[in-house]
Amino acid sequence: MGNGFNVSSTSENSCSGPRTSRVLYVSVPFHFILVRSVNINVQLVLNMTVAIANFQSSGVTCVLVVSNIDLTADVSIMKPSTFLESSTKGFTLNINNDYRYLKAGYYVSLHAEVLGNLVIPSSENIIDAHRTPILLLRASKAGISTLPYVVTGSVKQITSELEFPVVVFPVNPFMHNGFEVAKNRSALYRAMKSLSMNYKFAVCAQPLRGDMISFKSIFGKCELEEDLRTISQKIYDLFKIPICKLHVQRVEGKVYLCGLQPLKKEELLPSDAKLISKEISVISKQGETFIV
Amino acid sequence: MACFVEKYNFTDPREEKALQNFKSAAERLGHRFDFMFRENLSEIPKYDSVFIRATTDPLFTAYVVSKTAWELGLKVIDDPWSIKICGNKIHQYSLFKEHNVPHIPTIFLNKDKFHHRQLLRVFENFGKPVVVKAPYTSFSRYVEKVACETSFRDVAKRYFRKSDVLAVQKFMPTTFDWRVGVLGGEVLYVCKYMIPKGRWKHGAKLRGKPTVIWGRTVTMKKENAPTALKELALQACKVIGNGLYGVDIKEFNGDYVVVEVNDNPSIYAGYEDLRNKDLYGKIIEYLAD
Numbered sequence: 001m002g003n004g005f006n007v008s009s010t011s012e013n014s015c016s017g018p019r020t021s022r023v024l025y026v027s028v029p030f031h032f033i034l035v036r037s038v039n040i041n042v043q044l045v046l047n048m049t050v051a052i053a054n055f056q057s058s059g060v061t062c063v064l065v066v067s068n069i070d071l072t073a074d075v076s077i078m079k080p081s082t083f084l085e086s087s088t089k090g091f092t093l094n095i096n097n098d099y100r101y102l103k104a105g106y107y108v109s110l111h112a113e114v115l116g117n118l119v120i121p122s123s124e125n126i127i128d129a130h131r132t133p134i135l136l137l138r139a140s141k142a143g144i145s146t147l148p149y150v151v152t153g154s155v156k157q158i159t160s161e162l163e164f165p166v167v168v169f170p171v172n173p174f175m176h177n178g179f180e181v182a183k184n185r186s187a188l189y190r191a192m193k194s195l196s197m198n199y200k201f202a203v204c205a206q207p208l209r210g211d212m213i214s215f216k217s218i219f220g221k222c223e224l225e226e227d228l229r230t231i232s233q234k235i236y237d238l239f240k241i242p243i244c245k246l247h248v249q250r251v252e253g254k255v256y257l258c259g260l261q262p263l264k265k266e267e268l269l270p271s272d273a274k275l276i277s278k279e280i281s282v283i284s285k286q287g288e289t290f291i292v
Numbered sequence: 293m294a295c296f297v298e299k300y301n302f303t304d305p306r307e308e309k310a311l312q313n314f315k316s317a318a319e320r321l322g323h324r325f326d327f328m329f330r331e332n333l334s335e336i337p338k339y340d341s342v343f344i345r346a347t348t349d350p351l352f353t354a355y356v357v358s359k360t361a362w363e364l365g366l367k368v369i370d371d372p373w374s375i376k377i378c379g380n381k382i383h384q385y386s387l388f389k390e391h392n393v394p395h396i397p398t399i400f401l402n403k404d405k406f407h408h409r410q411l412l413r414v415f416e417n418f419g420k421p422v423v424v425k426a427p428y429t430s431f432s433r434y435v436e437k438v439a440c441e442t443s444f445r446d447v448a449k450r451y452f453r454k455s456d457v458l459a460v461q462k463f464m465p466t467t468f469d470w471r472v473g474v475l476g477g478e479v480l481y482v483c484k485y486m487i488p489k490g491r492w493k494h495g496a497k498l499r500g501k502p503t504v505i506w507g508r509t510v511t512m513k514k515e516n517a518p519t520a521l522k523e524l525a526l527q528a529c530k531v532i533g534n535g536l537y538g539v540d541i542k543e544f545n546g547d548y549v550v551v552e553v554n555d556n557p558s559i560y561a562g563y564e565d566l567r568n569k570d571l572y573g574k575i576i577e578y579l580a581d
Contacts, residue, residue, distance in 0.1 A: 081404035084457070101350050102427065102455040104403070107382065114386040123383075127350050127376065134359045141363065151356060153330045161334075172351060202330055202353045 063284040064088055064117070066108050067095035069268060071277045075284050080104045084111050092119040093283060095276060097243055098262040099126045105262075121240045129239040129260050132169040132204040136257065142238050144231065145256045147249065149206045155192050158205045159185060165208040167249075168192065169259045172201035179247060179259055181208055206258055210251035216263060217246050218272055219279040227255045235260070243268070243276070293318055293579060294328040294339040296357045298346040309561035310572075311345065317572035323580055328357075336360055341367040341579045348556045349379045349428055367579055370555040374533045378555035382427045382457050384532070388550065391531045394524065395550040396542065397462040403452050411441050418462040425459040426451040430554070432495030432504070437463060464549070465492055468507070470541040472517070472525035473557055473564060473571065476534055476578055479525065481568040482517040484510040485540075511566035524548045536575060 065075050066083045078088070080096065084107060092112040096105030099121065106126050112119035121129075128134045133151045140146045150161050151171060158166060165183040168191045178195055182188035195203050215222050220236025222229060232246060235257065245267075247259040295314065302308045311327070318325035328335065328342075330353055336342065342361040348354040348370055355375050361368040370378075377383050388395045397418065401410065414422060421439035424447045429435050434451065438444040451458050468487055473480040485494045486507035495504045514522070525539040528550045538557025541548050558564070565571050 079404075081402050084400070084402055085405070102380075104456040107457050110380075110383055111386070114383070114390055124372075124376065127355070128359065131350075131356055131359070133356050134363070137360055137363055151330075151333045151353070153353075157331050171353060171356060201351075202356070 064090040064092045080108050092117045097265045125239045129241050132259050139257050144234050147206045147256050149204050151202050151204050153202045155188055162207045166205045167208045169204045170195040171204050210249045214247045217244055218275050231255050293323050293325045294342045296328050296344045306560040310559045313572045318576045343369050348375045369536050371535050374535045374555040377532050380427045387531045393528050398459050401458045403456045414460055421463050423461040423463050427455050432493045464544050466542050472539045474529045474537045479514050479522045480571050481564050482514045509563040513567045521548055528553050
């Protein structure tokens with residue numbers, strides 16, 4: 001998976017052998033853990049190492065898939081409401097079309113963390129990825145291209161710092177599809193009023209220099225041009241949100257991240273469900289980057 | 293130092309006075325202390341530390357401020373994790389359960405599993421009435437007492453609009469709640485939040501009126517507060533983090549139980565600080581450290 005883990009198998013026919021008879025050895029280079037968790041204290045790193053060791057010893061079938069989407073994967077799938085009442089241990093893969101804060105998708109990750117499970121995605125990443133300013137800040141720190149942004153509650157500040165047209169995202173997570181493009185001052189006032197829920201919340205404004213492109217990203221994958229595939233994978237590597245919609249801008253051939261939003265259930269096509277199932281089988285066979 | 297505030301922080305003269313006290317304490321200790329509003333967020337990188345006084349919630353601007361400051365390597369009260377845990381009472385109570393912190397008996401209700409039998413079980417376990425709490429509760433809002441299935445369904449329906457999980461708690465009437473202020477694992481102040489006569493929570497609404505009446509605040513020297521109380525407060529904060537918290541504790545039949553831990557505890561001049569005047573300096577020192 002190119003994630004720094006060397007996965008080897010004891011069985012000779014490693015690719016086709018029945019899953020139950022295989023034992024996985026996951027070796028994790030120590031420097032890799034340190035690099036990925038500079039900001040996490042040492043105790044936590046040790047805990048994670050222990051958790052990885054547990055994952056090894058219990059074999060490959062311990063991936064716990066919690067999903068509200070009908071999937072065809074050959075692994076057993078638990079409903080979010082069932083998982084929230086259980087105390088099942090194990091590496092948890094939380095599949096949901098909507099990971100917003102306070103929604104079931106968020107609580108599944110939270111519950112897994114309280115149980116001490118490793119989980120994708122982590123509840124912290126869920127909050128961060130859905131708050132546009134933090135998404136952009138963390139993405140740019142990780143080397144993903146972003147445009148300058150302004151977080152504010154005032155139209156005046158946007159017009160003084162950015163030139164029209166601008167693209168405005170809400171910094172409130174109650175909206176599914178909330179960005180608006182404003183080409184002039186009056187459009188900006190209108191956008192501001194609706195996105196800030198009558199000035200209760202702030203908004204995040206970015207300059208619009210090219211075309212906005214929105215697309216589905218499933219485990220960081222999308223069937224689009226090369227540059228979109230790259231940015232989608234990079235964002236997945238950073239936040240590990242399995243299912244989301246990405247908003248980007250393409251300016252003079254370069255792609256910039258603008259925002260991330262949840263998908264509506266009806267936006268997920270049968271082909272997407274198939275892709276999700278495929279990815280789940282791959283992860284439950286090979287393991288995944290555990291440091292989240 | 294930047295102090296992130298919103299306009300409403302200045303509407304109450306006692307709160308405004310407390311903010312001025314923070315400013316003078318900081319200046320006395322040789323720090324610059326600026327109030328930062330929503331419009332000046334781009335100035336965060338200029339500061340060494342950020343003190344958040346505006347109401348915190350992972351959905352509010354305050355979280356963006358906190359996380360941005362932390363990502364930029366600044367010292368920040370309240371830190372993003374405290375906001376995340378205290379802003380969601382479901383998260384908080386599940387940590388208390390996991391770490392065996394004595395707290396009010398609580399169960400979680402799931403939107404998908406909300407039905408008649410479940411409600412009967414709740415009443416069977418906790419008796420009547422029970423307290424229904426939305427995860428984002430603060431300032432005594434979004435906490436309601438229900439005594440029958442109809443009102444239970446009514447309240448739950450409203451709270452389920454925002455959150456898919458709710459907390460239901462045993463009703464434990466007391467005449468006051470203890471409030472223990474904790475900073476960096478040490479008790480900062482202790483007071484009693486009295487509950488208005490005939491009500492059951494600190495901030496209660498008069499029937500049919502929008503105004504909220506608040507109970508009195510009785511402050512005491514922290515040295516004079518019961519040791520068991522202070523120990524429980526510290527134990528509860530330990531599972532959350534190392535920042536500034538206000539722990540609500542009920543004394544029921546001689547036992548102490550945690551009601552909840554709040555980040556961003558309210559500090560009003562002449563109330564929380566009455567017997568512990570040094571609290572401003574202590575918070576500033578903690579930020580500067």
